[in-house]
Amino acid sequence: MNTQIQFDSNYYAPLVRISYGEDETYTTTNTGGSIALPSDWDTVNAIEVNGQILTPAIDPENPQSNEFLYNPYTKTIQISQTGGSIKVLGSREQIKISPPLLLPPYPDLFTKLPLSGAIALSESFEQHPTAQFEFEVTGISKSSLQNIFKPGTEIDLYGIPLRINSLSLTELPRAIYPDSRIKVSASLGGRWENYLDQTCFLRSDGKNSTPTDQPFQDPECAVNYSATNDPNRNTTIARLLSKLGINYIGPNLAPVQIPQDTPRDATVNPAQLLGDRLRLANCFVRYSNAQGIQAVPINSTRVWTYQESDILGEVETSYEAIAKTSKTRLGAMSSTTPSGNADYNPTIDLVNFPSTITSVPTPILKAEGAIALGFEYPNIEVSVDFTETNAKEQERTQGQTPRYVRKELKRDTRTEGDKTADAPLEGVSEIKTMSLCFDIGGQTKSRSYVTEENGTKIQVIDETWGFAYTADSIYNDATGNLSGDPSIWQCLRRTTTDYYYDYNTGYLLYVITSGYNTVRYKQENPQTPETLELDPSDDEYSLYDFFRIPVTGRTSYYLKLFPEYVASEGLFELIKVCNRDGTSSLTPLLNPDYAPPYYVESERTEMVAFASRKNIEDGQPDFIVGEESRYQISRQVIPPEYKEKTTGFENGYPIVERGDLLTPQKILEHHIEFKAQDQQIASAVEKVWTEEITGELTLATKRNPLYAKEEPAQDTKQTDTNDQQQYRYLVQSAGYTVNDPVNGSESVPLAKTWDEALVYLRCKLAIENWRNGFTESLQIGGNLQIRSGDRFNYWCNGEYRQRVVLSVQTQLNILGVVDGVPRITYATSLTLGSWVNPPITYSKIALPKEPKAPTANLSVFNVVSETLGSVLDWATIRSRRNF
Incomplete structure (x- = not known):
């Protein structure tokens, strides 16, 4: 049994999308620790414990709290949670046929030609696919075969684009083979290879x-x-x-x-x-x-996971990589792994015949040891074609400086949705049924008026129109039928939402909603309307009347500065000013739209729009109609942790720099949610949960800039290249430092920024280490979906090995046709490389600049509040919580 995993984007995430095939569920009691599964269980793909989904452990020697460890040798699972029940998703052992039969559907090549033989499909990393046909055909003329398999013919086999390059036909003697047998041998290449030869x-x-x-x-x-x-x-x-x-x-x-x-x-x-x-x-x-x-x-390929029982035959490994970190002397051999688990047991003799029956040792789960890099960056110098400046790029001005000018206030209101929402439904000239009433399934129209100031949303008016009536209100006594005028079309719901931004910084702090909604306590039966049977003086009659209730809602935000905010960064830029004596100086140009980066630490939203009345039946709960909701989220930032390294000493104190990232930044989000409608308002409960997110904080919502920067007339004939800061970039892989001699260079001419150059360098380092220094060869049951570049993880002798597919060769043996159905066996041979994404370090060394004219001694102080806004208390208006 194998598992295929598809990563959408970030390969650091555990399991993003999983295809388990034919799985079944097994439920047992969570006793904690090691839990035994049925003896015929084969694969475990996921586990649910108390509503939490656990994923397979990436490191068998260090499973995390959200992971489980499955031992395929002892049929046991290990989790950290205790109590409750466990739901296991996986599969049981099946009888394996080696090599397995290829199941339909089959290509026309296999079903429309009487052939037997073999087809080999091959595909290698970043190479065009190839194929080889070797089979015998009976009852088909040579000319027909020449036409079918003529060179240049394009053919797709199981999603692989191929093109016939050459064909060889051998006609066997009819004296021996009276069925007109012909041997066909064809060599195929990739379809796109021929296209790419052109310009x-x-x-x-x-x-x-x-x-x-x-x-x-x-x-x-x-x-x-x-x-x-x-x-x-x-x-x-x-x-x-x-x-x-x-x-x-x-x-x-x-x-x-x-x-x-x-x-x-x-x-x-x-x-x-x-x-x-x-x-x-x-x-x-x-x-x-x-x-x-x-x-x-490279971080969004499919992931295949195979058990040891799915590997056919031997696993061959070729290991040639000699990295700087692997140049060590052989010390005393230990019988344990680095984690302390026994790696072998010298007391067990499997060579000589023992005097008593000795069971085969059960492999101990362990992570694979580190594999040396086959390609390194030994402190290389990176050549790039971009430059960086100390501030924003400046062009020489003729004694003028840029300035910020307040934009002209432009307020625009646009209509979204159905602009004719206030007009009754087309084709309705008379209301004859109850089905047009909006709360019984009648159609409504909606529109919104959105008001913006210079592109910033400040107000939204939402309207919903429809028919609201009772059967009694449109009943015609003369005809005895329902007959209503379409003019009763009305605005059922209208809310106005206003957005309030902080005056100084422009961040959104409050969102206030007010308006009304049309409701009633009970809906009429469309076939037998109740109001036709009731007297208007009856208490029940009033339950079917429509009335308006107020809608009140508001959202408030409590903002906080980003954890690593640098004071005054972005507050100003330095502008060169030409002095009368021919010298130049720098002066700051303040940005009036500047605001430091804030994120939403707390947010609270509530909406109340309901009414209630006493039930007309004694002892029954009150009637409630409408809706009520509230939602609150608060964020707790857990800063990232880095290694610290000492780079030297100054005045007797060590100089400590930040090293490699140990744990990324995490964000704990605490949620409280209540949402209910109608009668559920009186009994609904709050939902409380916590989420952990790995990544960066999101900038809070901010209005568009109020000022525009005006550039002065520029002198394009003169440039000052000395304003551009030049850097030297040195890059190192594991084992090397910036203090090592520069050994080699790498050019990245298409990179526009250093971040783009880093993407190139990291990608090249990963791919070159996939292809160099370490390869493995093994065979599995036929799999026509595997492609080069896919990740391939498998268990072998207790080790969990993570690999990347370098080449795939699938051999299809066409045995013939039985009862009109082709019988085809197939097996897939894989060449694998080590799945690694090696870290790199780099140093950006500023090159000295030519001396410049004296500049102004400038100090800028910017006082910024650490927090902004506030989370409003829950409303004291009439609510489920206080009525």
Whole structure:
């Protein structure tokens, strides 16, 4: 039994999407510690304990509180929770056929040709797939086979795009084989390989001829303008591949810039441009997708998990990596693993025949030891084409400075939804049934009036229109039928929501809602309306009358500064000012829209819109109609933890710098929620829960800027390159430091920022270590879904091994046809690399700049409150809690 796991984006998350296949559930009592499962149990994919879902442990020697550890050798599970019951999702042992039979549906190749033989499908990491056909066909003429398998024919087999490269036919003698038997041998390559050998025009208007109806454009006189949306100045990999008839699948890659003087007939090879941009997007390329060429992020591939019993035969390992961290002397051999568990038992003799029956030792679960890197960064220097500035980039001005000007206040109101909501339903000229009443299923219309100031939402008015009536109100005594005028169409619900922002910082602090809603205590039966049977003076009659209730709601926020906020960062920028004596100085330009970063530490929302009255029947609960809800969330930030390293001493005190990340930042969210309608308001209970989130805090909602920056007239003839700060970037993998001699270089010409360069370097380091220094070979039952680049985890001799697929070869043996159904066995051979994502460190060394003119001695003090806003107390208005 194997498990397939698909990661959506972040590979640090445990299980994001799981396909378990044919699973079943087993429930038992949680006794804590080690819990035994039935002896015929094979695989455990997930466990539910007291409503909490536990996932398989990534490290068998250190399972976390939200994980479980399943021992496939002893059929036991281990969890940290105690009490309650356990629900196990998994599968029982099944009789395995080796090699297994390939189940339908089958390609037409297998069902429409009388053939037997073998087909080998191969696919390697970032290589085009290949295949080899070796089979015999009976009853088909040679000319027909030549037409079917002629070179150049494209064929898709189980999602793998192939193209026949060569064909060999051998006609066997009829004296021995009277059934007209022919041996077919065909060699196939990837379909996209032939397409990528071609070039295409770089420009969108590319041609081999020069236009005669346009004047000649001198490159030195070309007008500078933005080329972002001009397909003759800027194009994409997807656009270039489409010119070759290839669809591109994957994230957006770095655009391809086209110089102004590029001739119309310039050509390019898209395959080369694609390869230059993959690592920059944290991707590798996959040519085995029949829909097109696919760029796959390294952290979003499928994950396959196999048990030891699913491995067919031997596991061969080739280990050649010698990293700096692995250059150690062989010490005394220990009979235990680093965690203290026994690795072997020398008292058990499995070579000589024992005098008594000795049971085979049960493997002890353990994590695999670290594998040395096959590719390293030995303190290399990274070459990039971008520069960084001390402040924002400045251009020389002619004695003028930029300034901030308050924007003209523009208030706009737009209508969303049905603009004709106040008009009755089309086609309704007379109301003859109760089904048009809004609370019995009648159709309604809704619209909203949204008011914004300079793009910031300040008010929203929501309206809902419909028919609200009783049968008695539209009953016609003369005809004895229901006959209502459509003019009773009315506004059923109208609420006004106002947004209040902090005057100084612009952060949203309060949201207030008020209005009304149309309700009644009881609904009439559409077939036998109650109001036709009741007298208006009856107490029950009034229960069917509509009336309006007030709607009151509000939301309040309590904001807090980000934990690592740097005072005055972003408050101002330094502007160069030219003095009369020819020198220059720097002056601060304050940003009036500046506000430090806040996040929402606490938030409280409540909505009350209900009415109640005494029940007309004695002893029965009061009638309640409407809704009431409240919600509260508070966040607790657990800061990240880093290693600390001493880099030197100053004045006798150590200089401590932050090292590698030990634990990321976590956010504990505490939720309280109450939500009920109608009669449930009197009995509903609050829901309280806590969530733990790993990641960064979200910036609180803030209004749009009130000021716009006006740039002065700029002198484009002069530039001051000394304003640009130049850096030297050194990168190291494990075992190396910035103090080691520089050993090698890496160029990342397409990176626009250092963060993009880091993505490229980390991606290359991971992929090169997948492919170099360590490989494993094994065979499993046929699996035509596995692709190179997928993650492959499996158990072997008690070790949980995490690998990445480097190559896949599936052998299909076509045995023939039985009762009109092909009989095909298949097995898959895998070549695996070590799944690693090695960490790197880097140093950004500022290069000295040329001396500048004296600058002003500037000190800026910015006093910022640590908190902002407040969470309002629960309303004292009439509520379930106090009526």
